[in-house]
Amino acid sequence: MIDLIHVTKRFGAATAVDDISLSVAQGELCVLVGTSGCGKSTTLRMINRLIEHSEGEIHIDGQQIRRFREQTLRRRMGYAIQSTGLFPHWTVARNIGLVPRLLKWPAARVQARVEELMALLGLSMEAFAGKYPHQLSGGQAQRVGVARALAADPDILLMDEPFGALDPITRESLQDELRTLQARLHKTIVFVTHDMDEALRLADRLVVMHQGRIVQQGRPLELLREPADGFVESLLGGEDRGLKEAALLPVSQRMLPLGPRLLARERIGQQASLREALSLMLWRHAERLTVVDDDDLPVGELSLRRLVGARSDG
Amino acid sequence: MRTPRPAPNVVLLILALVGLTAWLGLESVSVAANRIVPGTGYRVVEVIGGGALLVTTLPWLALAGLAWRPSRTRFIVALVIVVLMLSALPAWLALSAAMLVEGGQARLGIAAGLWVVFFLLLLAMIELRTRLALSRLVGWALLLPPVAIVGLGVARWLSALALWQEYRSRSDQFLGALGEHLLLVGAAVGASLVLGVGLALAMRRWPGLQRVGFGVLNFLQTIPSIALFGLLLAPLAWLSAQVGWLAALGVSGIGWAPALLALVGYSLLPMVRNTFVALEAVDPGVIDAARGMGMSRSQVFRQVRLPLALPVILEGIRITTVQAIGLTAVAALIGAGGLGTFIFQGLGQAAMDLVLLGALPILVLALLVDALLGALTDILRPGVAE
Numbered sequence: 001m002i003d004l005i006h007v008t009k010r011f012g013a014a015t016a017v018d019d020i021s022l023s024v025a026q027g028e029l030c031v032l033v034g035t036s037g038c039g040k041s042t043t044l045r046m047i048n049r050l051i052e053h054s055e056g057e058i059h060i061d062g063q064q065i066r067r068f069r070e071q072t073l074r075r076r077m078g079y080a081i082q083s084t085g086l087f088p089h090w091t092v093a094r095n096i097g098l099v100p101r102l103l104k105w106p107a108a109r110v111q112a113r114v115e116e117l118m119a120l121l122g123l124s125m126e127a128f129a130g131k132y133p134h135q136l137s138g139g140q141a142q143r144v145g146v147a148r149a150l151a152a153d154p155d156i157l158l159m160d161e162p163f164g165a166l167d168p169i170t171r172e173s174l175q176d177e178l179r180t181l182q183a184r185l186h187k188t189i190v191f192v193t194h195d196m197d198e199a200l201r202l203a204d205r206l207v208v209m210h211q212g213r214i215v216q217q218g219r220p221l222e223l224l225r226e227p228a229d230g231f232v233e234s235l236l237g238g239e240d241r242g243l244k245e246a247a248l249l250p251v252s253q254r255m256l257p258l259g260p261r262l263l264a265r266e267r268i269g270q271q272a273s274l275r276e277a278l279s280l281m282l283w284r285h286a287e288r289l290t291v292v293d294d295d296d297l298p299v300g301e302l303s304l305r306r307l308v309g310a311r312s313d314g
Numbered sequence: 315m316r317t318p319r320p321a322p323n324v325v326l327l328i329l330a331l332v333g334l335t336a337w338l339g340l341e342s343v344s345v346a347a348n349r350i351v352p353g354t355g356y357r358v359v360e361v362i363g364g365g366a367l368l369v370t371t372l373p374w375l376a377l378a379g380l381a382w383r384p385s386r387t388r389f390i391v392a393l394v395i396v397v398l399m400l401s402a403l404p405a406w407l408a409l410s411a412a413m414l415v416e417g418g419q420a421r422l423g424i425a426a427g428l429w430v431v432f433f434l435l436l437l438a439m440i441e442l443r444t445r446l447a448l449s450r451l452v453g454w455a456l457l458l459p460p461v462a463i464v465g466l467g468v469a470r471w472l473s474a475l476a477l478w479q480e481y482r483s484r485s486d487q488f489l490g491a492l493g494e495h496l497l498l499v500g501a502a503v504g505a506s507l508v509l510g511v512g513l514a515l516a517m518r519r520w521p522g523l524q525r526v527g528f529g530v531l532n533f534l535q536t537i538p539s540i541a542l543f544g545l546l547l548a549p550l551a552w553l554s555a556q557v558g559w560l561a562a563l564g565v566s567g568i569g570w571a572p573a574l575l576a577l578v579g580y581s582l583l584p585m586v587r588n589t590f591v592a593l594e595a596v597d598p599g600v601i602d603a604a605r606g607m608g609m610s611r612s613q614v615f616r617q618v619r620l621p622l623a624l625p626v627i628l629e630g631i632r633i634t635t636v637q638a639i640g641l642t643a644v645a646a647l648i649g650a651g652g653l654g655t656f657i658f659q660g661l662g663q664a665a666m667d668l669v670l671l672g673a674l675p676i677l678v679l680a681l682l683v684d685a686l687l688g689a690l691t692d693i694l695r696p697g698v699a700e
Binding site for chain 1: 597599600604605607608610613618621622
């Protein structure tokens with residue numbers, strides 16, 4: 001659990017972060033989003049004291065972070081960054097084992113933990129343990145970066161645009177993996193990004209920052225439906241907001257039970273998003289879809305009217 | 315034909331043709347009646363006659379032919395030919411000595427043509443090593459046969475060689491001078507390494523020092539070496555007169571003390587600059603991650619920054635050492651000893667072979683240090699050590 005209470009950061013005369021208050025609950029994935037220079041990275045780096053805050057208080061599990069030694073504090077938190085920051089002169093295995101070794105775990109335990117993490121992130125031990133970072137693809141390197149951040153099993157994970165430098169396909173697959181991981185591990189995660197789609201996909205709580213202040217925070221759907229001002233609205237995609245919202249809602253939320261009519265020819269999974277359903281309708285010129293479960297058995301149907309309509313009955 | 319004909323290897327082709335021209339046209343060896351008088355030059359044809367000359371053109375033509383339609387196999391054959399030719403050069407000197415040198419005082423000199431051939435063959439070897447992607451180690455191993463032949467044959471068949479005669483009459487002095495040279499270089503590089511790393515660290519700690527520091531070091535570098543030795547003469551002589559224990563140590567206006575001071579002065583700039591740049595150039599993302607993971611300041615430095623900077627720092631040591639090996643030659647002027655002694659004696663006596671006796675070992679030393687430290691840098695480059 002992380003609490004920021006009226007926190008301000010000044011660099012000389014410039015105020016980078018201006019009196020923000022934010023509370024991230026245990027197990028919550030909180031995404032800080034905003035344009036460059038809005039103070040989101042500064043906020044993240046104040047939490048592990050890579051930057052010292054000027055005013056206010058930051059608490060971890062109810063204790064002020066200034067009461068810890070910097071190094072002790074940082075070893076309790078995972079840290080992953082855009083450039084991966086992998087040590088180029090160390091092998092993958094040695095990179096991942098960094099924090100456990102700093103914490104003076106016995107060698108056998110470090111080794112076991114490294115193997116466990118590599119398995120968790122789908123990096124085969126034989127193929128990757130002895131490789132050096134420059135021999136990895138961008139996606140693999142970032143997986144190693146995440147594994148390293150998770151190594152000492154910290155409760156808190158700080159991620160500063162970790163997927164920012166990856167191609168869109170790799171980025172999406174890593175976002176999915178992060179969500180799957182988070183469903184298993186329930187870490188408290190603060191994630192910084194400027195990519196709104198990434199933010200909407202990942203966030204339990206979305207925090208929009210602008211010029212050092214928090215403009216709005218809440219669940220992604222809340223922000224989409226009621227943006228606080230024009231800035232949040234434009235950041236959320238303006239006219240694309242409908243599509244972005246549809247991407248967050250599953251088909252199962254809008255479908256009707258199977259009626260007396262014939263089944264529609266086009267099928268869609270009940271876990272698919274409304275956005276995918278809409279795209280399928282457009283592509284196939286179909287006004288109705290048959291909704292199927294994981295075993296491809298029909299469980300309901302979705303009409304265009306239901307899809308677009310009914311926020312009131314949704 | 316499915317595969318197109320390979321293009322000629324122009325480098326090897328030109329080296330072979332120029333080499334052949336030098337072999338045929340330039341004076342290959344010279345003979346002098348004693349060490350002072352200028353020698354008479356002889357071309358190859360004048361030593362062995364036209365018929366044998368034709369035979370000696372064959373390896374050159376073979377090289378040119380192999381370069382015309384190259385392939386990996388042909389490159390290997392060419393490399394073997396080049397190594398054999400290099401190994402044959404001492405034999406050629408021995409043959410020339412046998413044919414031309416008569417009388418106890420007469421001596422054989424190496425003339426322009428043979429030097430040119432020697433360097434062209436070395437270049438051909440480097441070109442072939444690169445084309446065949448041979449390792450540095452193999453490259454040096456290829457030099458072993460020629461060196462071994464010189465080593466085995468020099469005392470018996472090359473005794474007429476002027477260079478050898480100069481060495482033989484000074485073999486004790488030579489070893490002493492070599493020792494002095496190495497000691498001066500070692501002390502200068504060692505001292506400038508300690509000072510240079512300290513200075514680089516201080517400049518990183520207090521950035522205000524950078525401008526002043528580099529300004530002074532740059533200025534030092536611009537003073538001609540002889541002038542610097544001269545400038546140090548007066549103050550050191552004064553110091554040694556004032557401070558008893560300095561004089562007892564052997565510090566005076568001439569000798570090793572001013573030489574060492576000047577060498578350290580010249581060595582500091584490359585040392586500090588490389589160390590500073592190496593430490594500064596480490597990827598900030600890596601440092602950020604290291605700190606963010608909870609490494610202490612000294613852990614970041616020892617485990618991350620220093621190892622990543624090490625190859626560039628070693629590069630600085632390499633440059634500094636090679637430079638110091640050359641500069642130490644000049645230090646002989648102020649009585650610091652070293653191989654430069656022979657160079658200046660030789661210049662004074664107009665005995666070019668004596669100059670060579672000083673200059674050649676300096677050249678070999680510099681190349682050797684360059685190769686050794688270069689190999690070490692390669693090994694320490696991050697992420698390549700297996």
